[in-house]
Amino acid sequence: MMRYVTVIFFLLVLTQCTPSRAWNGSVVRVVDGDSLLIKRDKKVYEIRLYGIDAPEYDQDYSNGAKQEVIRLTAGQTVSVEPKGIGIYGRVIALVTSQGRLVNRELVRDGLAWYYPRYCLEQPLCRELKTLEKKARQARLGLWRANDPISPWVWKHSRKPSASSARFRRRHGRFSYRR
Template sequence: MRRTVTTLVIAVALLTTACDLRPSPPDFTETTTTSTTLPGAEAVTSTTVTLPPEDERVVGTVIDVVDGDTIDIDIDGTESDLRLLGVNAPEIDECWGQEAAVALTDLIDGQQVLLVSGPEDTDSFGRLLRYVYLESDATPLFVNSHMVETGNAVALSDGSDAAATMKAYEARAFQSGYGMWATFACGDREGVTADRPVIRVEALDYDPPGPDADVLGLEFITIVNEGYDAVPMGGWTLRDESSTNRYVFDGGTVLDVGERITVSTGCDGGPDGALYWCSSQAVWNNDGDTAIILDTLGNAVVWYTY
């Protein structure tokens, strides 16, 4: 069984100046202006896309864009709902949801696209799950990856061949402040400033010994304030890659300098002093996930992946 993660695989706390300068995440290497590497992933070049073989792809026409990761598609005269495989864009009513939908609309609405299946044909809502490619006379575009590269979607750690590559693009998008990762992507009200708090994920026990459902209290994440000022975190949100798992810190929550806060997934049985998510199921995926902390407006303050 894997135990507590005490070293960061990829962890970045937004530490910016008025010019929004961001340090490179540990173990994240920018080898050229278009190439990025992550542990477990080979260097990837965003400007080079190889289309899948013709016998592995289907042609469709985009009828409508629903949001940043969902479209209506016509395939041989049959209209279907389609979800971009391996990515998760903000919901329409969330910060950057409208912008992500516009980005995808500008990219492929009304266009003929190439569709490639993944391990599963549909999701729980009956939507087709596909990788989407936009063919052009110049360089073909891998749409799923492009949405992540431009900061319009989160890459899902689903174990697919594309997952590590897209997560590398997400790391670069966060570091560069693209799209939803910009310092003021969700506004600069309520005292939110460019001098962001230095909060780091110190530990994340995503797979404690035993069946997940029986040890929810022992699944936890610990964050630490490594800055020079106390950070009021009331109303801030801790989330994972999914669209559903959200924990909102109570109004009086303050993370003092050098202090730690632990959030346990369960309702009890966690480390001493832990806050309790009280989720009915495990939050942090055993095969990889991303922890994101958002301020009261939805601006990303912490991004950590394993």
């Protein structure tokens, strides 16, 4: 009997961990190039676009990526296909507007990077990688710059390191700069 209870419990947990089916909602606001607020049944969800990473606020092309998401989704009912929940509680998802996958369009237009660390679904991730390569070769969007820095490298380089914090502490200048 205990074995059956354990199996049933495991199956219930497993079904709660799997992404749900696609749903439709209206875009309330575009937060940045890879985040949107989408309303469904009187509840607003923060959505993070799956498989891509757009420039951060203080990076070149940040506004261009945001404006492209606005252009693709403004006044539209969009389809959201959840892939999971991110570490900040956002729904990680594919978003389709007017038959166009927003995630794909941003990479294709050179306004976002394919994000290999978190893009695990094939064949979509292979396609995003190929689209990024083509955008680089055509020098589209952020690829016009000589050596654009990916957002994950940008964020890491802007955080204070442990060694710099130790230096400031030893020399009477202890503060974490943001």
